[in-house]
Amino acid sequence: xxxxxxxxxxxxxxxxxxxxxxxxxxxxxxxxxxxxxxxxxxxxxxxxxxxxxxxxxxxxxxxxxxxxxxxxxxxxxxxxxxxxxxxxxxxxxxxxxxxxxxxxxxxxxxxxxxxxxxxxxxxxxxxxxxxxxxxxxxxxxxxxxxxxxxxxxxxxxxxxxxxxxxxxxxxxxxxxxxxxxxxxxxxxxxxxxxxxxxxxxxxxxxxxxxxxxxxxxxxxxxxxxxxxxxxxxxxxxxxxxxxxxxxxxxxxxxxxxxxxxxxxxxxxxxxxxxxxx
Numbered sequence: 001x002x003x004x005x006x007x008x009x010x011x012x013x014x015x016x017x018x019x020x021x022x023x024x025x026x027x028x029x030x031x032x033x034x035x036x037x038x039x040x041x042x043x044x045x046x047x048x049x050x051x052x053x054x055x056x057x058x059x060x061x062x063x064x065x066x067x068x069x070x071x072x073x074x075x076x077x078x079x080x081x082x083x084x085x086x087x088x089x090x091x092x093x094x095x096x097x098x099x100x101x102x103x104x105x106x107x108x109x110x111x112x113x114x115x116x117x118x119x120x121x122x123x124x125x126x127x128x129x130x131x132x133x134x135x136x137x138x139x140x141x142x143x144x145x146x147x148x149x150x151x152x153x154x155x156x157x158x159x160x161x162x163x164x165x166x167x168x169x170x171x172x173x174x175x176x177x178x179x180x181x182x183x184x185x186x187x188x189x190x191x192x193x194x195x196x197x198x199x200x201x202x203x204x205x206x207x208x209x210x211x212x213x214x215x216x217x218x219x220x221x222x223x224x225x226x227x228x229x230x231x232x233x234x235x236x237x238x239x240x241x242x243x244x245x246x247x248x249x250x251x252x253x254x255x256x257x258x259x260x261x262x263x264x265x266x267x268x269x270x271x272x273x274x275x276x277x
Contacts, residue, residue, distance in 0.1 A: 018133030049242035053233035055249035072140030078147020082110030130156040158219040167277040175208035177269035208269035228266035
């Protein structure tokens, strides 16, 4: 870990800083996410559960950790509040995580949520997905949840992922899925279903697509496996099942998988591959 962070400056708040070159194209998103982080207050997991299914993603984290070698190191790109790693000290105390986000206020919230795990197993870095400030072949795993979907230059972010992964390293990235059944529900409600492009006054969003899967495969030179998750969790349709103790959320976690039929209803689609040895 010392080698990975050796070129970075650590501030008094414990956050390391990389070189920031954020394009103006994402300035609106930064402002929006800073505002959310600054008014986060308490009950952080309750807030998370309105936007992500905690039971589903906890299961996905365990699934991913099982593929990481002993004493491995993961980079979480766009890790936000860092809640995926709150059980790391119990589930995989041998593993380290470098949590990267381009919104510094998010990392401050992560420090509050993770507590003593920070600087023990999880290290916070203010940096960007397209210019990761780490040496080549640094990580055993690359994890990203609904972050790459907001980057117009996806190819650059994936190239960086390939660069910082060790040969044989695991890649897992999650996007919002384009689900035909959900899209039909939007039409019935006469609501706009955003597929790709800039949302006015907000941020860029591109849902998972065959082109993205092809780009991942091309960059890594390896076969790509799709997984579908958050089958029952659809906050945009007022289906809130994301709380940590939700029984429906626990059922939802068991429904996750690679069966193509799930693509019709799943909120999330993820791409998984390995860097060639």
